[in-house]
Amino acid sequence: MTKSQLFEQILQKQSYLCVGLDTDIQKIPKHLLQTEDPIFEFNKQIIDATKQFAVAYKPNIAFYEAFGAKGWESLQKTLEYIPEDCFTIADAKRGDIGNTSGLYARAFFDKKSSGLEFDSVTVAPYMGEDSVTPFLDFEGKWVILLALTSNAGSKDFQNLVTTNEKQLFEEVLTKSQEWGNSEQLMYVVGATKADMLQSIRKIVPEHFLLVPGVGAQGGSLEEVSKYGINSHCGLLVNSSRAIIYASSGEDFAEKAAFEAKKVQLEMQQYLTTYLPH
Numbered sequence: 001m002t003k004s005q006l007f008e009q010i011l012q013k014q015s016y017l018c019v020g021l022d023t024d025i026q027k028i029p030k031h032l033l034q035t036e037d038p039i040f041e042f043n044k045q046i047i048d049a050t051k052q053f054a055v056a057y058k059p060n061i062a063f064y065e066a067f068g069a070k071g072w073e074s075l076q077k078t079l080e081y082i083p084e085d086c087f088t089i090a091d092a093k094r095g096d097i098g099n100t101s102g103l104y105a106r107a108f109f110d111k112k113s114s115g116l117e118f119d120s121v122t123v124a125p126y127m128g129e130d131s132v133t134p135f136l137d138f139e140g141k142w143v144i145l146l147a148l149t150s151n152a153g154s155k156d157f158q159n160l161v162t163t164n165e166k167q168l169f170e171e172v173l174t175k176s177q178e179w180g181n182s183e184q185l186m187y188v189v190g191a192t193k194a195d196m197l198q199s200i201r202k203i204v205p206e207h208f209l210l211v212p213g214v215g216a217q218g219g220s221l222e223e224v225s226k227y228g229i230n231s232h233c234g235l236l237v238n239s240s241r242a243i244i245y246a247s248s249g250e251d252f253a254e255k256a257a258f259e260a261k262k263v264q265l266e267m268q269q270y271l272t273t274y275l276p277h
């Protein structure tokens with residue numbers, strides 16, 4: 001999916017919601033445990049319930065690979081079930097020396113090789129250019145580079161000041177623009193770091209940002225939208241637990257739809273207010 005196609009979807013659905021499929025077998029409703037593939041069954045019902053309110057889905061790979069071959073099978077079925085018009089993110093946080101990154105890229109982008117073809121994959125930037133470019137070599141695919149993450153430990157390294165008198169995450173935003181453009185690179189900025197969005201937008205005015213951390217982690221959707229929206233929206237805001245575990249009963253899909261719709265309606269307001277006309 002291209003940047004302009006993604007923006008079109010956002011305008012059509014009046015939403016920049018990404019539903020995180022962090023599907024934890026311990027948390028899914030008990031009645032699904034009798035089905036042949038409970039993780040897929042849960043995802044299928046969540047996707048059906050939320051697809052009119054969401055423009056993207058982000059399965060977090062940890063929740064699948066923990067179950068070995070069976071988990072990968074649930075992931076593949078889930079990916080195939082996501083509607084064509086939704087952007088897909090493999091949240092795998094990969095990155096290694098060049099030849100290894102090339103194989104990680106095949107795992108998520110090359111259907112003939114792995115059976116999976118996502119639109120994008122999350123990548124850790126700290127091994128530098130040659131660890132990221134093998135992902136960028138896949139035409140039409142996106143790399144979502146970790147910049148300023150939502151967790152408390154992000155300050156351990158990402159805020160350190162470098163010899164250029166910049167914080168490390170700012171170096172990531174600046175340097176990586178030499179490797180790819182805003183048609184193939186996005187950045188992760190945690191919703192809990194919304195106060196930094198104004199200065200981040202000065203470095204990456206055109207790029208899409210994947211913003212996790214609203215909902216369960218407490219980030220403010222309003223702040224993120226106010227400081228993060230650019231001329232083509234430029235935001236995918238992820239919510240996982242607050243939507244998919246809105247209920248642990250048989251009404252889980254209905255409750256997920258209710259939560260997703262609530263977020264979508266809020267986003268509609270922010271698009272009206274903050275999207276430049």
Ligand SMILES: O=C(O)c1cc(=O)[nH]c(=O)n1[C@@H]1O[C@H](COP(=O)(O)O)[C@@H](O)[C@H]1O
Nearest residue numbers: 060122149150190212215216217239240241
């Ligand atoms: O790359 C990510 O998606 C990510 C980056 C980050 O800084 N913080 C963060 O929470 N995430 C992911 O976003 C999701 C957040 O889930 P909830 O807190 O349940 O909405 C999880 O899958 C995290 O792994």
